[in-house]
Amino acid sequence: MTDAESSPPLGRALLAAESVGFHYRHGEPVLRSVSVALEPGESLGLVGESGAGKTTLLRLLLGLAAPTDGRVLFEGAPVDLRDRRGMRRFRRAVQPVFQDPFSSLDPRMRVGDSIAEPMRSLGLPLDRAARAARVAELLAAVELPADAAGRFPEAFSGGQRQRIAIARALAPEPRLLLADEPVSALDTSVRMTVIELFLRLARERGIAMLLVSHDLTIVSALCARMAVLEGGRVVEEGPTARVLGDPRHPYTARLLSAVPRLPAG
């Protein structure tokens, strides 16, 4: 790995894992000395298969659990789960988007209220009118009609629900979206449209994006840089075009060649 290919220096990073390890009590390590970093406005893909440690790393980066070794740094300072004010600031800046839009939205809550929820819980007080205006603006940003706010999630398809989940993640004006397999549950014909939405949001709003996926396709579309995880370690990292075009680790090559492809034509 050349210097140009490795993560940015931790000091400049918006969010970073610094030699992070994680193990459950009496368990084998799930993560071993993983370092990844993301600059403001940058996009990074974390790729791996089941058991690679992707979800654990994502939980640490989201501040949902603390590493057993190493540190998670937000704007250069360690993320401290016990610091309530610090965590509130962290959660405004770092918002998650999950895989399954059918379980990530409360079925009994109107879409407008779901989208406004993070603003309330993160202490961004807005009056009714301002909140409604903000919800309308967010729905427009994800290309949903304004009247969606008054309806319930059951009225929407999988792709539309994922747009709602993205609108909710954007509500507190985050600097970073952490997305966990955000198109894996969607039909082929809507995957591309959601990928395009992420691309537009990153471009127009300058939001950094950290994408966790087993799917090399979406990482290739959305991430300038990628890291490949296997057995709790980063086995390869670099610019996505280089890693996919000229994989240097045998596992990366194996992963790439296993992707079913369409015959040329």
Add this chain to the structure above:
Amino acid sequence: MTALLDVDRLGVRIDAPDAPGDGTLVESVTFGLEAGDRLGIIGESGSGKSLTALAILGLLGHPLRPSGAVRIASGGGIVDAVTAPLRRMDRVRGSTVGAVFQEPLASLDPLMRVGKQLSWPFAHHRGLRGDALRRAVLDALADVQLAEPERIANSYIHEISGGQRQRVAIALALAAGPRLLIADEPTTALDVTVQAGVLELLQREITERGMTMIFISHDLPVVTGITDRVLVMRRGRQVEIADTRALLTAPAEEYTRTLVAASRALDALLPATGGESA
């Protein structure tokens, strides 16, 4: 007549007072299979592809009601899976038509060791006993390329990995020597490197045994890599059926064009493979 399967205007309705619309879930699915054919059925969630598979297997129960005909050549005669009594279909399943599903746990018993489950079809359909039965079970496990067949045979399914479970499910489906295998999203729940191995295994088994296959998936690259002909379904209806290559290069229907274009757009995000196939 070499037709193995003749599906004629197959429909599925749900008999429930609160069913949406008139309760029609699948409508007018029509195709035939000759020995050795490999047909893909592709569609998005809710398109009716799995209901079609269950109807062919005669596994629809109340409140689902099939109509039309599913004629299966079995034991020198023709059995219609739509009208045949349950017991008749019990004999057809396993010996003529085998099935593998997305979730191997659905077809495997969590309380029975793998070897014991696998011995049932050999005993029931082939009448094997004692050492011959034990050998057949171990051979079947080795055949689906499970290393250490002895250990796997003595394991419960929670003790083996997802890919190993799907290999056991395939061994189970093939045990009674069926002529037709219905594989419904058999690799959807697996990691991509594990999927590649299972697809390779299916391809090899089908070829070596001269079997016929229906392969159901939402994933066009997976389907086109393993089939000669593809049936496209949408909202319970058959959109079109065509040779795989023709479907990819000159889809006849608007919906198929959209599906192929979306799959091509996703495929184009990865570097070209230089003619390498999955």
